[in-house]
Amino acid sequence: MKIEQYLDPWIDGSDVKSFRSVLKFTQSFPTDNNFLEFREKIKAFSTRPPFCVPYHHKIFDSISVPIEAAYLYDAVMIYARALTEALEKNEDPSNGTKILNKILNRSYHSIKGYDVFMDQNGDAEGNFTVVSLLDDKEVDSNLRMSMQPVGYFQYILNGSIMSALPEFRYFNTSRPIQWIGGNIPKVEPKCGFNGEKCVYKVDWRMVAGIIMLSSILFVGGLFAFKHYRYEQKLACLLWKIDMRDVTIIPIDVTVSPNKSMIPVCRHNVFQSSLQQSIQDESEISPKRAYTSIGIYRGNIVAIKYIHKRTVDLTRSIRKELKQIREIRHENLIPFVGASVDHGQVAILTAYAARGSLEDVLANEDLHLDTMFVSSLVSDLLKGMIYLHDSEIISHGNLRSSNCLIDSRWVLEISDFGLHEFKSGQEDPNFALKEMRRMLWRAPELLRMQSPPERGTQKGDVYSFGIVLYEIIGRSGPWGDVAMEATAIIKEVVKENPDVPFRPSLEGLRVPKYIINCLKACWNEYPEQRPDIRYVRVRLKEMQAGLKPNIFDNMLSIMEKYAYNLEGLVQERTNQLTEEKKKTDALLYRMLPRSVADALKKGEKVEAESFECVTIYFSDIVGFTELSAVSTPLQVIDLLNDLYTLFDSIISHYDVYKVETIGDAYMVVSGLPIRNGNRHAGEIASMALHLLKKIQKFEIKHKPGDVFKLRIGIHSGHVVAGVVGLKMPRYCLFGDTVNTASRMESSGEPSKVHISYATYKLLQQLGGYICEDRGVVNIKGKGEMYTYWLLGEDPGKRLSRLKEELAGSKLFNSISSERISQSDLLYPPSEYVYNRENLIFNGSNRYSPASISKLHQRAKQAYCSEKTIQHGCRRYGSAVSQRRLRPSIHNVLQDNPRSAPTITFTSNNEFS
Numbered sequence: 001m002k003i004e005q006y007l008d009p010w011i012d013g014s015d016v017k018s019f020r021s022v023l024k025f026t027q028s029f030p031t032d033n034n035f036l037e038f039r040e041k042i043k044a045f046s047t048r049p050p051f052c053v054p055y056h057h058k059i060f061d062s063i064s065v066p067i068e069a070a071y072l073y074d075a076v077m078i079y080a081r082a083l084t085e086a087l088e089k090n091e092d093p094s095n096g097t098k099i100l101n102k103i104l105n106r107s108y109h110s111i112k113g114y115d116v117f118m119d120q121n122g123d124a125e126g127n128f129t130v131v132s133l134l135d136d137k138e139v140d141s142n143l144r145m146s147m148q149p150v151g152y153f154q155y156i157l158n159g160s161i162m163s164a165l166p167e168f169r170y171f172n173t174s175r176p177i178q179w180i181g182g183n184i185p186k187v188e189p190k191c192g193f194n195g196e197k198c199v200y201k202v203d204w205r206m207v208a209g210i211i212m213l214s215s216i217l218f219v220g221g222l223f224a225f226k227h228y229r230y231e232q233k234l235a236c237l238l239w240k241i242d243m244r245d246v247t248i249i250p251i252d253v254t255v256s257p258n259k260s261m262i263p264v265c266r267h268n269v270f271q272s273s274l275q276q277s278i279q280d281e282s283e284i285s286p287k288r289a290y291t292s293i294g295i296y297r298g299n300i301v302a303i304k305y306i307h308k309r310t311v312d313l314t315r316s317i318r319k320e321l322k323q324i325r326e327i328r329h330e331n332l333i334p335f336v337g338a339s340v341d342h343g344q345v346a347i348l349t350a351y352a353a354r355g356s357l358e359d360v361l362a363n364e365d366l367h368l369d370t371m372f373v374s375s376l377v378s379d380l381l382k383g384m385i386y387l388h389d390s391e392i393i394s395h396g397n398l399r400s401s402n403c404l405i406d407s408r409w410v411l412e413i414s415d416f417g418l419h420e421f422k423s424g425q426e427d428p429n430f431a432l433k434e435m436r437r438m439l440w441r442a443p444e445l446l447r448m449q450s451p452p453e454r455g456t457q458k459g460d461v462y463s464f465g466i467v468l469y470e471i472i473g474r475s476g477p478w479g480d481v482a483m484e485a486t487a488i489i490k491e492v493v494k495e496n497p498d499v500p501f502r503p504s505l506e507g508l509r510v511p512k513y514i515i516n517c518l519k520a521c522w523n524e525y526p527e528q529r530p531d532i533r534y535v536r537v538r539l540k541e542m543q544a545g546l547k548p549n550i551f552d553n554m555l556s557i558m559e560k561y562a563y564n565l566e567g568l569v570q571e572r573t574n575q576l577t578e579e580k581k582k583t584d585a586l587l588y589r590m591l592p593r594s595v596a597d598a599l600k601k602g603e604k605v606e607a608e609s610f611e612c613v614t615i616y617f618s619d620i621v622g623f624t625e626l627s628a629v630s631t632p633l634q635v636i637d638l639l640n641d642l643y644t645l646f647d648s649i650i651s652h653y654d655v656y657k658v659e660t661i662g663d664a665y666m667v668v669s670g671l672p673i674r675n676g677n678r679h680a681g682e683i684a685s686m687a688l689h690l691l692k693k694i695q696k697f698e699i700k701h702k703p704g705d706v707f708k709l710r711i712g713i714h715s716g717h718v719v720a721g722v723v724g725l726k727m728p729r730y731c732l733f734g735d736t737v738n739t740a741s742r743m744e745s746s747g748e749p750s751k752v753h754i755s756y757a758t759y760k761l762l763q764q765l766g767g768y769i770c771e772d773r774g775v776v777n778i779k780g781k782g783e784m785y786t787y788w789l790l791g792e793d794p795g796k797r798l799s800r801l802k803e804e805l806a807g808s809k810l811f812n813s814i815s816s817e818r819i820s821q822s823d824l825l826y827p828p829s830e831y832v833y834n835r836e837n838l839i840f841n842g843s844n845r846y847s848p849a850s851i852s853k854l855h856q857r858a859k860q861a862y863c864s865e866k867t868i869q870h871g872c873r874r875y876g877s878a879v880s881q882r883r884l885r886p887s888i889h890n891v892l893q894d895n896p897r898s899a900p901t902i903t904f905t906s907n908n909e910f911s
């Protein structure tokens with residue numbers, strides 16, 4: 001702030017705010033003329049001794065005499081007055097107390113121009129002025145304020161008593177202090193500067209009172225609010241539906257369900273737009289839509305028309321509608337809304353797709369098993385319990401037509417509540433309907449002149465009993481009683497407590513507890529009827545082992561069924577596998593495994609050329625003569641025994657039985673799995689084995705007679721393949737087959753006749769004892785050098801087998817089983833013949849089982865490796881590659897017992 005501003009008597013507008021609250025309490029300026037003279041005298045005396053203040057006109061003219069000079073003057077004057085008085089009275093002037101007594105409690109006239117009183121303590125108050133900021137004059141159209149004296153203090157004389165303290169007085173009451181806010185500020189805050197004046201003592205009674213009062217106010221407020229809300233809800237008619245928003249589905253009155261009294265509604269035509277809004281069209285299949293239905297906001301609703309022109313929406317009706325709108329339970333039909341306008345009074349509820357319980361029970365095609373019955377009863381009880389616990393309190397019209405079944409077979413109770421809304425209908429069928437309703441009504445209600453609209457809970461229990469009877473009896477609410485409804489009602493109304501008239505329980509085949517429950521529900525005395533909760537407890541057994549709703553039950557049945565089905569499928573699969581094994585076994589007996597497998601896979605089996613195989617033919621000497629003296633059955637028996645024996649023997653060798661033609665037996669080795677040149681040895685050993693066994697074979701119908709075998713063996717090239725589509729057979733073709741057959745036919749009884757080719761192979765293998773037969777003229781072949789096979793050396797065969805197996809993987813894998821030297825011996829020595837007299841050797845060191853086992857392994861080894869090929873004359877491998885030319889060729893033309901066979905020959909082979 002600049003110095004000029006300090007000197008400026010006006011307070012600038014910006015400083016006004018800060019000075020508005022300032023009150024200056026200051027000495028009043030002396031007003032007495034003597035004081036001016038006094039000031040001048042002081043100035044004059046101050047230049048004189050003893051003060052000797054040097055005179056300077058500028059200083060003396062401008063300087064003001066301090067007020068303290070007046071105080072000093074007054075003090076000297078008071079003392080002088082007292083001293084004068086003391087001297088006048090000849091008192092001791094040095095007695096200070098006396099002097100002081102003349103000063104105290106006295107007033108004096110101050111040089112400042114006014115009287116001042118000095119009290120007994122020596123305190124003298126001066127004259128004070130209060131200076132405050134007041135409006136002054138306008139400067140530049142702004143109202144300026146300046147510090148101006150506003151008031152002074154004055155002792156007030158009240159009668160003869162002077163006030164103890166001076167009081168404040170305005171100089172000019174029209175110019176008072178301009179207080180901020182217009183009021184004098186408080187001397188101190190209400191609670192003192194430190195809150196010390198507001199320390200209250202807690203009054204507990206008051207506190208408790210306040211709390212109680214506020215709680216009462218709160219609860220009251222809450223109730224009031226709730227009531228307000230309730231009234232609001234009542235008033236806002238959320239249930240109200242305009243029938244113009246409902247699309248009524250057209251009905252066909254020509255079709256009616258079983259019950260005649262209820263108007264039958266049926267939809268037949270659906271506009272496409274309607275169909276779109278219906279999620280499941282099947283839900284309203286014609287035969288199930290037994291009531292008026294429509295579509296409201298995309299949902300199908302059942303419409304129950306109330307025979308009234310209008311409904312006066314009284315508070316109690318609105319209350320009813322609100323109640324029913326708020327009720328929600330799985331087993332109570334959901335309320336959609338009600339229409340009261342346009343002369344159409346109707347109640348809209350959710351549509352239950354399967355109609356009422358009455359409709360379901362009347363449908364004879366529908367078999368309701370225990371699970372269904374118990375689920376329906378349980379749903380009904382759950383719904384009734386909820387209803388009895390709700391604001392609705394009781395149903396009053398419980399009957400099977402008011403138990404609806406939805407698409408999921410859940411029972412939902414309908415037509416409860418809204419009694420006042422429905423009352424006063426002008427229904428032309430009212431009497432008829434009412435008569436029917438009475439069939440379910442409890443006797444005590446029937447006896448009343450005007451029973452309560454909502455019935456009673458015990459009355460509902462009675463009605464439940466009748467519905468339960470309907471469910472289990474399935475012959476209506478009163479069974480097959482041959483009485484009119486009116487007659488029945490008359491009987492029920494009669495007071496006959498000992499034998500009240502009730503539906504007949506005869507012939508009902510249900511557990512005892514249900515019968516007892518029925519009887520309890522329709523007890524004549526309402527107070528003796530169980531309440532609905534207890535009915536549920538009594539019927540709990542019905543639900544035993546069942547799930548709470550029918551869908552869960554059905555699911556669990558399906559689960560069980562699926563589980564059983566799995567077991568069944570497993571069982572059938574096992575049977576199939578068994579059958580397949582049997583079929584495979586049969587197939588493998590008829591065809592070589594590799595061929596059978598290929599055929600099973602649907603692959604084509606190509607004819608295959610084998611460079612060297614050994615073929616065995618045998619014939620029973622004298623069989624034709626024996627057949628002639630035997631019956632056909634005996635012959636068949638004989639052949640069966642014989643071939644069973646043969647088949648069991650050949651299973652010990654790596655051979656394949658091609659066929660049997662009468663008593664002729666054809667075996668080959670070296671195909672379809674090649675076995676090097678071992679085939680000659682396999683056939684030779686087998687021939688010796690068979691020869692030995694036939695000697696002991698007994699002809700059942702000719703005891704004592706023995707057979708003799710004639711055996712022929714030849715080795716060479718053959719072609720093998722499957723012929724025919726029906727009963728396919730694996731056949732061998734080629735000259736080797738003919739030659740082998742010729743070897744047999746030109747042989748001798750009990751001898752093994754072998755060709756030179758076979759002999760050479762046996763020589764290579766070693767261990768076979770052969771004898772020259774010399775040159776023999778073979779029919780169709782000319783002269784051939786042939787041999788008799790007499791026996792074999794088992795040691796040689798053993799070492800050969802060991803050698804061959806040692807090279808095979810299979811042998812390596814089984815070597816750990818420590819096959820003994822003796823196991824490998826093959827064939828058993830009992831088949832070795834003495835060269836001269838063909839006598840059995842007699843040594844029997846090796847068990848046939850172990851040899852058979854070994855042999856099987858050797859066979860497998862060959863099957864898996866198929867590589868060993870040596871010792872055979874190679875018949876030009878090109879043959880196997882070439883296409884074979886089919887020709888019909890009777891390979892055994894000269895043998896009347898052989899059947900003609902289709903053979904394939906290569907161009908070279910027979911040229």
Ligand SMILES: Nc1nc2c(ncn2[C@@H]2O[C@H](COP(=O)(O)OP(=O)(O)OP(=O)(O)O)[C@@H](O)[C@H]2O)c(=O)[nH]1
Pocket residue numbers: 262288289290291302304349350351352353354355356358359397401402404414415437
């Ligand atoms: N499918 C189906 N049928 C219904 C539905 N509501 C009622 N119904 C059928 O309409 C018939 C008549 O029903 P209401 O008009 O209630 O008549 P009521 O049940 O016989 O008699 P009160 O209820 O005593 O008036 C019932 O028996 C049912 O077969 C529903 O939602 N779905």
Ligand SMILES: [Mg+2]
Pocket residue numbers: 401402414415
């Ligand atoms: Mg109904």
